[in-house]
């Protein structure tokens with residue numbers, strides 16, 4: 042059978058894990074702050090992985106992240122939050138503009154956040170948060186997000202007409 | 208042969224007859240040893256009696272108990288023993304079995320009666336218990352021969368004869384059920400809900416709370432005086448008798464097990480549905496089940512296996528143990544050669560899978576496949592891509608890694624259906640086979656339940672350590688094969 046034959050491309054890379062299993066969605070200029078772009082990776086099983094887009098100022102000019110603070114307020118920690126069972130009981134409910142964490146890096150502080158989302162599962166390296174949208178929300182959740190193509194257009198425009206930092 | 212009516216039985220019989228009882232119900236309440244030969248009720252006698260022709264004295268027209276009644280329908284059995292214990296019903300039963308073309312060695316006849324018969328039985332018992340006890344043969348209500356029992360004793364032999372001598376016994380894998388209903392008198396039970404509300408809690412599956420079990424329980428609790436306050440004694444007559452519903456045939460499940468190979472990287476193990484829509488045209492389960500269901504003429508199945516592989520993973524070597532429950536098989540018996548033929552048929556029908564060691568197993572044996580699953584080992588072969596160019600020496604150190612414990616946070620790809628946890632899993636050994644500057648084959652022997660793909664690509668760092676960390680470059684898994692599933696069940700069958 043065709044699909045049993047091993048095709049290996051030595052020169053060009055095969056689609057990556059993200060290419061294979063995830064759809065990339067973007068939101069630009071979060072809370073009106075220029076270039077504070079986020080990338081949301083949506084798995085075919087509806088799980089969403091929130092990451093910073095490669096254009097995010099934190100990832101520019103060799104900045105290094107000093108710390109990430111998941112203590113949103115005195116009583117709410119995104120990191121210490123425990124969930125249990127298949128239904129992820131104890132998960133935190135998120136709304137648009139709910140901050141996920143505060144990232145401190147050299148001379149730059151941002152508050153990240155914002156999505157209509159459900160449970161948040163603590164951070165591990167490589168991403169900010171894992172979000173499990175409610176089944177009924179899994180379609181509408183990406184309505185206000187940009188596709189990869191749309192995002193690239195926004196970034197291209199930005200490079201022609203750089204906005205002034207506010 | 209006339210039924211001898213003993214002098215001491217007379218008051219009881221008179222009382223029952225004047226209440227409208229049918230001859231068989233009269234006999235039940237008499238409970239004399241001539242009605243059923245309980246004195247030698249060891250297993251053998253039971254079996255014999257099951258198959259013996261009906262004693263002649265059961266035939267109502269030959270007893271002196273036959274009387275003209277005000278209402279022809281017996282108020283105690285509502286006609287079940289009076290009208291329905293006959294050739295018409297036996298023929299209906301035989302017809303149902305023949306229509307569905309069941310093959311069987313023996314059958315058990317089951318009967319479902321409307322719950323109100325318990326209320327009517329109780330009322331009749333209260334009516335005659337003084338007379339019954341005077342005979343001192345029957346001490347309690349439970350000693351009265353039950354309608355169910357009397358029905359079976361009469362019908363078993365009739366059904367057997369109608370089926371040309373089939374064994375109608377008290378225990379069999381093949382059950383033929385007759386159900387009687389009498390909607391007009393369903394309300395007989397309703398007063399019990401006020402006297403014993405505890406007994407009638409609504410349950411999801413039952414359409415009515417007045418199940419036979421609940422009614423029996425409520426009747427055990429109610430005092431005689433209270434019962435008599437709510438329900439007439441003897442039971443009221445009714446002009447119509449029970450109606451028999453469709454005959455239900457059910458053969459107990461047969462279990463079949465074996466091992467399967469999966470040679471295709473675009474075949475899911477079970478039908479793959481996303482939002483109710485099919486993603487792949489076939490599945491391992493369906494390819495195996497097709498010929499089996501057809502041969503056993505089963506109405507459904509449940510498939511289980513020792514773990515499962517992803518749609519794009521092949522299972523090679525001796526294959527993966529699986530077992531299937533075949534529901535309601537119409538042809539349940541096959542010998543080894545016939546099973547081998549089914550296996551051949553499966554293997555001829557598709558080159559995407561292959562089955563071996565196919566065999567009939569017991570329900571209990573199926574459990575062995577699942578027990579200790581976590582302790583079992585599995586062997587894999589993966590094709591790994593590396594971002595950095597590699598040379599043979601760069602990967603040779605992998606061969607020396609033994610008993611490496613991973614901490615696997617529930618992979619993102621299954622997180623929607625599995626609980627979030629960090630699961631320690633052991634890679635017993637690894638070996639690498641260099642292929643080119645960006646690829647090598649990785650062979651792994653691992654504890655069952657290890658997520659191999661995540662070990663290689665790291666799953667955003669959720670599996671630690673991972674291959675990216677070990678090789679200090681981005682790595683990805685391009686192909687994965689299961690080489691062996693080390694579970695020693697089911698036993699191998701020589702080809």
Ligand SMILES: [Zn+2]
Nearest residue numbers: 229232281284
């Ligand atoms: Zn009767």
